[in-house]
Amino acid sequence: LGLIPYLGINHDLGAHSPKLKHLVLSLAAYAPGAYGANLPKDAPTAYYIIQGLFVVASVTAGAGWRINDYVAVGGSISYNYMRLGYAQKFGTTDLFTPAGQQPDATTQLLQDTLGDLRLDYVGTDHGLGWNLGTLITPHRWVSIGLSYSGWTAPRFTGGVEVRPLAQPDVTPAAFRDMAALLNYKLPSKLAVEMAI
Numbered sequence: 001l002g003l004i005p006y007l008g009i010n011h012d013l014g015a016h017s018p019k020l021k022h023l024v025l026s027l028a029a030y031a032p033g034a035y036g037a038n039l040p041k042d043a044p045t046a047y048y049i050i051q052g053l054f055v056v057a058s059v060t061a062g063a064g065w066r067i068n069d070y071v072a073v074g075g076s077i078s079y080n081y082m083r084l085g086y087a088q089k090f091g092t093t094d095l096f097t098p099a100g101q102q103p104d105a106t107t108q109l110l111q112d113t114l115g116d117l118r119l120d121y122v123g124t125d126h127g128l129g130w131n132l133g134t135l136i137t138p139h140r141w142v143s144i145g146l147s148y149s150g151w152t153a154p155r156f157t158g159g160v161e162v163r164p165l166a167q168p169d170v171t172p173a174a175f176r177d178m179a180a181l182l183n184y185k186l187p188s189k190l191a192v193e194m195a196i
Contacts, residue, residue: 001037006030022066026076031057041118041165046089050118053085058129070137078129084156084192085122089165092117096184106182115166121190122159127152156192 008028014021033056039045062076092111097103133147161172170178176186 002035004031004034024064026060026062026064028060028062029058030060031055041089048088050087050089051085052087053083055081055083057081062131072135072137073133074135075132076130078131079126080129080152081124081126082154082156083122083124084194085120085158087118087120089116089118092164095162095186096179110182114164116164118163118165120161120163120172121192123156123190123192124158125152125154125156127154154194156194158190160187160190162186 006028007030008026010024010026012021013023013025033054035052035054037049037052039050041050058078058080060076060078062074064072064074066072092114093103093107095117096107096110129149129151131147131149133145136144136146138144163172163175164170176188179186
């Protein structure tokens with residue numbers, strides 16, 4: 001499911017002064033990204049995603065000025081709030097085997113005892129974006145637009161919960177304590193970088 005709500009206004013300042021008749025201001029609140037998914041826990045896709053939510057909520061202020069009949073310029077600045085959340089299934093063996101090593105008997109025993117695990121994660125970030133542009137109209141039926149944009153490369157940071165799927169009564173905190181008894185430290189936070 002994806003939604004893109006948008007509410008925007010603009011105002012030509014020429015209504016206030018003839019000297020400003022080619023200057024327009026704008027303001028908008030919108031969600032250029034608002035997507036979610038809920039997939040079966042027992043399907044092969046569960047190892048990629050069970051539940052997911054991705055939201056970008058933005059407020060943008062902009063201004064545009066028509067210099068003459070042939071050239072117009074404009075710019076905007078945006079504040080973006082970003083939230084990424086997902087749940088996925090993965091094997092216990094994968095979690096408890098250090099990178100570059102082969103699974104040992106303990107991790108195989110954990111997989112046989114606990115089954116697959118579920119990871120739940122929600123991370124947030126925020127930042128500014130901006131845009132500068134020009135519109136060149138050499139003829140009434142030909143226009144050329146040029147723009148340059150800057151944005152925040154977000155780093156979603158948030159808490160992680162890991163629990164066994166086959167034992168829903170085991171809380172993430174209790175599971176972390178169980179892992180600590182075996183000298184395994186489960187992740188409690190996660191940072192995900194993404195270009196938006």
